[in-house]
Amino acid sequence: MSDRDLILALIQAGGHMALAIEAAERPERFDDKHWYAAVGTGRIDLCSPLVQAGLSPKETRFDRSPLHFAAYLHKPEIVQWLVELGADPNKPDGEAYKPVDLAYEFATNEPSAALVDALIRAGTEISIWTAVRMGQLDRCKAILEESPDLLNAFSDGISLTPLMVAVRMNRLSIAEFLIASGADVNAIGPLDNDGMGANTVLWYAVQGGRKGREAVVELLLAHGADVDFACEGGSTALHMAAQWDHPDMAQILVQNGANSSCLDDKGKTPAEIAQMHNSKGAIEYFSTLSRR
Numbered sequence: 001m002s003d004r005d006l007i008l009a010l011i012q013a014g015g016h017m018a019l020a021i022e023a024a025e026r027p028e029r030f031d032d033k034h035w036y037a038a039v040g041t042g043r044i045d046l047c048s049p050l051v052q053a054g055l056s057p058k059e060t061r062f063d064r065s066p067l068h069f070a071a072y073l074h075k076p077e078i079v080q081w082l083v084e085l086g087a088d089p090n091k092p093d094g095e096a097y098k099p100v101d102l103a104y105e106f107a108t109n110e111p112s113a114a115l116v117d118a119l120i121r122a123g124t125e126i127s128i129w130t131a132v133r134m135g136q137l138d139r140c141k142a143i144l145e146e147s148p149d150l151l152n153a154f155s156d157g158i159s160l161t162p163l164m165v166a167v168r169m170n171r172l173s174i175a176e177f178l179i180a181s182g183a184d185v186n187a188i189g190p191l192d193n194d195g196m197g198a199n200t201v202l203w204y205a206v207q208g209g210r211k212g213r214e215a216v217v218e219l220l221l222a223h224g225a226d227v228d229f230a231c232e233g234g235s236t237a238l239h240m241a242a243q244w245d246h247p248d249m250a251q252i253l254v255q256n257g258a259n260s261s262c263l264d265d266k267g268k269t270p271a272e273i274a275q276m277h278n279s280k281g282a283i284e285y286f287s288t289l290s291r292r
Contacts, residue, residue, distance in 0.1 A: 023053040030050055030053035033062075039069040066082055066087065070099070072102040092156070103119070106208045116134070128140060128144065137173055161187045186200060200237070205237070206238075206244065211246075227257050228258055228259050242274040247281040
Protein backbone atom coordinates (compact mmCIF):
# COMPACT_ATOMS: atom_id res chain seq x y z
CA MET A 1 0.00 0.00 0.00
CA SER A 2 1.37 3.41 -0.97
CA ASP A 3 1.75 6.22 1.57
CA ARG A 4 -1.17 8.10 0.05
CA ASP A 5 -3.34 4.99 -0.01
CA LEU A 6 -2.55 4.50 3.69
CA ILE A 7 -3.89 7.96 4.52
CA LEU A 8 -7.02 7.28 2.49
CA ALA A 9 -7.50 3.95 4.26
CA LEU A 10 -7.17 5.63 7.67
CA ILE A 11 -9.78 8.23 6.67
CA GLN A 12 -12.15 5.54 5.48
CA ALA A 13 -11.60 3.54 8.67
CA GLY A 14 -12.23 6.56 10.87
CA GLY A 15 -8.78 6.36 12.42
CA HIS A 16 -8.49 9.92 13.65
CA MET A 17 -5.77 9.21 16.21
CA ALA A 18 -3.62 7.38 13.66
CA LEU A 19 -4.16 10.23 11.21
CA ALA A 20 -3.04 12.77 13.80
CA ILE A 21 0.15 10.76 14.39
CA GLU A 22 0.81 10.53 10.66
CA ALA A 23 0.26 14.27 10.29
CA ALA A 24 2.75 15.00 13.03
CA GLU A 25 5.42 12.49 11.98
CA ARG A 26 4.95 12.01 8.22
CA PRO A 27 3.06 15.02 6.81
CA GLU A 28 4.45 14.38 3.32
CA ARG A 29 2.04 11.44 3.04
CA PHE A 30 -0.94 13.76 2.90
CA ASP A 31 -2.26 15.07 -0.41
CA ASP A 32 -5.02 17.39 -1.62
CA LYS A 33 -6.84 14.38 -3.04
CA HIS A 34 -7.57 13.29 0.55
CA TRP A 35 -9.81 16.30 1.15
CA TYR A 36 -12.83 14.87 -0.65
CA ALA A 37 -12.76 11.62 1.32
CA ALA A 38 -12.18 13.37 4.64
CA VAL A 39 -14.90 15.96 4.07
CA GLY A 40 -17.25 13.19 2.98
CA THR A 41 -17.09 11.64 6.44
CA GLY A 42 -18.55 14.80 7.96
CA ARG A 43 -16.07 14.51 10.80
CA ILE A 44 -13.86 17.42 11.77
CA ASP A 45 -11.49 15.09 13.64
CA LEU A 46 -10.76 13.34 10.33
CA CYS A 47 -10.31 16.62 8.45
CA SER A 48 -8.14 18.51 10.93
CA PRO A 49 -5.10 16.20 10.48
CA LEU A 50 -4.96 17.36 6.84
CA VAL A 51 -4.51 20.94 8.04
CA GLN A 52 -2.06 19.74 10.68
CA ALA A 53 -0.05 18.10 7.88
CA GLY A 54 0.15 21.41 6.04
CA LEU A 55 -2.68 21.18 3.51
CA SER A 56 -4.60 24.39 2.98
CA PRO A 57 -8.24 24.50 4.14
CA LYS A 58 -8.79 27.29 1.59
CA GLU A 59 -7.80 25.65 -1.70
CA THR A 60 -6.49 22.53 -3.38
CA ARG A 61 -4.45 21.93 -6.50
CA PHE A 62 -7.73 21.01 -8.19
CA ASP A 63 -10.32 23.54 -9.34
CA ARG A 64 -12.46 23.02 -6.23
CA SER A 65 -11.69 23.92 -2.65
CA PRO A 66 -12.47 21.87 0.46
CA LEU A 67 -15.42 24.22 0.99
CA HIS A 68 -16.78 23.26 -2.44
CA PHE A 69 -16.55 19.62 -1.41
CA ALA A 70 -18.30 20.27 1.90
CA ALA A 71 -21.13 22.20 0.27
CA TYR A 72 -21.59 19.62 -2.51
CA LEU A 73 -21.60 16.73 -0.02
CA HIS A 74 -23.98 18.58 2.33
CA LYS A 75 -21.71 18.60 5.39
CA PRO A 76 -22.78 21.69 7.40
CA GLU A 77 -20.40 21.14 10.31
CA ILE A 78 -17.44 20.92 7.95
CA VAL A 79 -18.66 24.03 6.13
CA GLN A 80 -18.73 25.97 9.39
CA TRP A 81 -15.29 24.66 10.40
CA LEU A 82 -13.72 25.58 7.05
CA VAL A 83 -15.28 29.04 7.13
CA GLU A 84 -13.80 29.58 10.59
CA LEU A 85 -10.40 28.63 9.11
CA GLY A 86 -10.78 31.35 6.48
CA ALA A 87 -12.18 29.48 3.49
CA ASP A 88 -13.64 31.85 0.90
CA PRO A 89 -17.37 31.25 0.25
CA ASN A 90 -17.13 33.23 -3.00
CA LYS A 91 -14.23 31.31 -4.54
CA PRO A 92 -15.39 29.95 -7.93
CA ASP A 93 -14.53 26.51 -9.25
CA GLY A 94 -13.61 25.75 -12.85
CA GLU A 95 -17.23 26.20 -13.96
CA ALA A 96 -17.62 29.45 -11.98
CA TYR A 97 -19.71 27.76 -9.28
CA LYS A 98 -19.39 29.01 -5.72
CA PRO A 99 -19.78 26.54 -2.85
CA VAL A 100 -23.44 27.49 -2.30
CA ASP A 101 -24.15 26.75 -5.97
CA LEU A 102 -22.85 23.21 -5.52
CA ALA A 103 -25.01 22.80 -2.43
CA TYR A 104 -27.97 23.10 -4.81
CA GLU A 105 -26.66 20.54 -7.26
CA PHE A 106 -28.99 19.85 -10.20
CA ALA A 107 -29.64 16.17 -9.52
CA THR A 108 -29.79 15.84 -5.72
CA ASN A 109 -31.89 16.80 -2.73
CA GLU A 110 -31.98 20.29 -1.26
CA PRO A 111 -29.26 21.19 1.28
CA SER A 112 -30.02 21.75 4.93
CA ALA A 113 -30.86 25.20 6.25
CA ALA A 114 -27.86 24.96 8.57
CA LEU A 115 -25.46 24.51 5.66
CA VAL A 116 -26.93 27.36 3.64
CA ASP A 117 -27.06 29.66 6.66
CA ALA A 118 -23.38 29.01 7.37
CA LEU A 119 -22.42 29.97 3.82
CA ILE A 120 -24.63 33.06 3.81
CA ARG A 121 -23.31 34.25 7.17
CA ALA A 122 -19.78 33.80 5.80
CA GLY A 123 -20.53 36.42 3.16
CA THR A 124 -21.64 34.49 0.10
CA GLU A 125 -22.60 36.91 -2.67
CA ILE A 126 -25.91 35.91 -4.28
CA SER A 127 -26.11 36.38 -8.05
CA ILE A 128 -29.33 36.06 -10.04
CA TRP A 129 -28.30 32.52 -11.04
CA THR A 130 -27.60 31.53 -7.45
CA ALA A 131 -30.88 33.07 -6.27
CA VAL A 132 -32.72 30.98 -8.87
CA ARG A 133 -30.89 27.81 -7.80
CA MET A 134 -31.86 28.54 -4.20
CA GLY A 135 -35.50 29.08 -5.16
CA GLN A 136 -35.57 32.63 -3.75
CA LEU A 137 -38.25 34.33 -5.83
CA ASP A 138 -38.25 37.62 -3.90
CA ARG A 139 -34.48 37.92 -4.21
CA CYS A 140 -34.75 37.24 -7.95
CA LYS A 141 -37.29 40.03 -8.29
CA ALA A 142 -35.10 42.44 -6.35
CA ILE A 143 -31.99 41.62 -8.41
CA LEU A 144 -33.81 42.03 -11.72
CA GLU A 145 -35.46 45.25 -10.60
CA GLU A 146 -32.01 46.68 -10.01
CA SER A 147 -30.35 45.01 -13.02
CA PRO A 148 -32.98 44.12 -15.67
CA ASP A 149 -30.24 43.35 -18.22
CA LEU A 150 -29.59 40.10 -16.32
CA LEU A 151 -32.94 38.62 -17.40
CA ASN A 152 -31.46 36.87 -20.44
CA ALA A 153 -27.79 37.08 -19.48
CA PHE A 154 -25.58 34.01 -19.49
CA SER A 155 -23.68 33.03 -16.37
CA ASP A 156 -19.91 32.70 -16.30
CA GLY A 157 -18.51 29.24 -16.76
CA ILE A 158 -21.24 26.90 -17.92
CA SER A 159 -23.23 29.73 -19.60
CA LEU A 160 -26.85 29.39 -18.46
CA THR A 161 -29.61 32.01 -18.48
CA PRO A 162 -31.64 32.41 -15.28
CA LEU A 163 -34.53 30.61 -16.99
CA MET A 164 -32.30 27.67 -17.91
CA VAL A 165 -31.32 27.34 -14.27
CA ALA A 166 -34.94 27.66 -13.12
CA VAL A 167 -36.27 24.89 -15.34
CA ARG A 168 -33.41 22.52 -14.59
CA MET A 169 -33.85 23.11 -10.86
CA ASN A 170 -37.66 22.78 -11.18
CA ARG A 171 -38.28 26.28 -9.78
CA LEU A 172 -41.72 26.61 -11.36
CA SER A 173 -42.78 29.88 -9.71
CA ILE A 174 -39.48 31.51 -10.65
CA ALA A 175 -39.75 30.22 -14.23
CA GLU A 176 -43.24 31.69 -14.45
CA PHE A 177 -41.97 35.03 -13.14
CA LEU A 178 -39.01 35.09 -15.54
CA ILE A 179 -41.19 34.30 -18.56
CA ALA A 180 -43.75 36.92 -17.52
CA SER A 181 -40.86 39.38 -17.29
CA GLY A 182 -39.80 38.62 -20.86
CA ALA A 183 -37.26 35.82 -20.53
CA ASP A 184 -36.51 34.13 -23.87
CA VAL A 185 -37.95 30.59 -23.82
CA ASN A 186 -35.91 29.77 -26.93
CA ALA A 187 -32.59 31.14 -25.71
CA ILE A 188 -29.65 29.12 -27.02
CA GLY A 189 -26.43 28.76 -25.09
CA PRO A 190 -23.07 29.46 -26.73
CA LEU A 191 -21.28 26.78 -28.73
CA ASP A 192 -18.10 25.61 -27.02
CA ASN A 193 -14.79 25.09 -28.78
CA ASP A 194 -15.23 21.32 -28.45
CA GLY A 195 -18.53 21.45 -30.31
CA MET A 196 -20.63 21.04 -27.20
CA GLY A 197 -23.21 23.54 -26.03
CA ALA A 198 -25.76 25.44 -28.11
CA ASN A 199 -28.51 24.02 -25.89
CA THR A 200 -31.99 25.43 -25.37
CA VAL A 201 -34.09 26.09 -22.29
CA LEU A 202 -36.35 23.12 -23.10
CA TRP A 203 -33.32 20.84 -23.50
CA TYR A 204 -32.21 21.76 -19.97
CA ALA A 205 -35.74 21.30 -18.62
CA VAL A 206 -35.69 17.57 -19.39
CA GLN A 207 -32.02 16.95 -18.62
CA GLY A 208 -30.77 15.68 -15.28
CA GLY A 209 -32.08 13.54 -12.48
CA ARG A 210 -34.58 15.89 -10.86
CA LYS A 211 -38.08 14.45 -11.09
CA GLY A 212 -41.44 16.19 -11.32
CA ARG A 213 -40.60 18.78 -13.96
CA GLU A 214 -43.59 18.07 -16.18
CA ALA A 215 -45.24 21.39 -15.26
CA VAL A 216 -42.07 23.28 -16.20
CA VAL A 217 -41.96 21.52 -19.59
CA GLU A 218 -45.63 22.33 -20.20
CA LEU A 219 -44.98 25.96 -19.24
CA LEU A 220 -42.20 26.31 -21.82
CA LEU A 221 -44.23 24.64 -24.56
CA ALA A 222 -47.22 26.84 -23.79
CA HIS A 223 -45.01 29.87 -24.36
CA GLY A 224 -43.64 28.71 -27.69
CA ALA A 225 -40.55 26.65 -26.92
CA ASP A 226 -39.18 24.92 -30.04
CA VAL A 227 -39.93 21.26 -29.35
CA ASP A 228 -37.59 19.78 -31.97
CA PHE A 229 -34.56 22.08 -31.82
CA ALA A 230 -31.35 20.05 -32.27
CA CYS A 231 -28.86 20.90 -29.52
CA GLU A 232 -25.39 19.50 -28.81
CA GLY A 233 -24.71 16.27 -30.65
CA GLY A 234 -27.92 16.80 -32.60
CA SER A 235 -29.94 15.78 -29.54
CA THR A 236 -33.43 17.18 -29.08
CA ALA A 237 -35.35 17.54 -25.83
CA LEU A 238 -36.92 14.16 -26.60
CA HIS A 239 -33.48 12.55 -26.83
CA MET A 240 -32.67 14.02 -23.41
CA ALA A 241 -35.94 12.82 -21.89
CA ALA A 242 -35.10 9.35 -23.18
CA GLN A 243 -31.55 9.43 -21.87
CA TRP A 244 -32.56 10.58 -18.38
CA ASP A 245 -35.56 8.24 -18.22
CA HIS A 246 -38.34 10.80 -18.00
CA PRO A 247 -41.22 9.01 -19.78
CA ASP A 248 -43.88 11.48 -18.61
CA MET A 249 -41.91 14.37 -20.04
CA ALA A 250 -41.32 12.42 -23.24
CA GLN A 251 -45.07 11.94 -23.57
CA ILE A 252 -45.70 15.66 -23.11
CA LEU A 253 -43.13 16.46 -25.79
CA VAL A 254 -44.66 14.00 -28.25
CA GLN A 255 -48.16 15.30 -27.54
CA ASN A 256 -46.85 18.76 -28.40
CA GLY A 257 -45.44 17.68 -31.75
CA ALA A 258 -41.99 16.29 -30.95
CA ASN A 259 -40.71 13.99 -33.70
CA SER A 260 -40.06 10.58 -32.12
CA SER A 261 -38.19 9.48 -35.26
CA CYS A 262 -35.68 12.34 -35.30
CA LEU A 263 -32.01 11.38 -35.42
CA ASP A 264 -29.11 12.84 -33.48
CA ASP A 265 -25.67 13.34 -35.03
CA LYS A 266 -24.90 9.64 -34.53
CA GLY A 267 -28.10 8.58 -36.25
CA LYS A 268 -29.89 7.55 -33.05
CA THR A 269 -33.59 8.00 -32.37
CA PRO A 270 -34.87 8.85 -28.88
CA ALA A 271 -36.01 5.22 -28.49
CA GLU A 272 -32.51 3.99 -29.30
CA ILE A 273 -31.03 6.46 -26.81
CA ALA A 274 -33.38 5.05 -24.16
CA GLN A 275 -32.10 1.55 -24.94
CA MET A 276 -28.46 2.68 -24.79
CA HIS A 277 -28.96 4.15 -21.31
CA ASN A 278 -31.25 1.38 -20.04
CA SER A 279 -33.92 3.97 -19.32
CA LYS A 280 -36.63 1.48 -18.45
CA GLY A 281 -39.55 3.88 -18.18
CA ALA A 282 -38.65 5.58 -21.44
CA ILE A 283 -38.11 2.22 -23.17
CA GLU A 284 -41.61 1.15 -22.19
CA TYR A 285 -43.08 4.45 -23.35
CA PHE A 286 -41.43 4.36 -26.79
CA SER A 287 -42.38 0.71 -27.19
CA THR A 288 -46.02 1.59 -26.53
CA LEU A 289 -45.75 4.56 -28.87
CA SER A 290 -44.43 2.40 -31.71
CA ARG A 291 -47.42 0.07 -31.46
CA ARG A 292 -49.97 2.81 -31.94
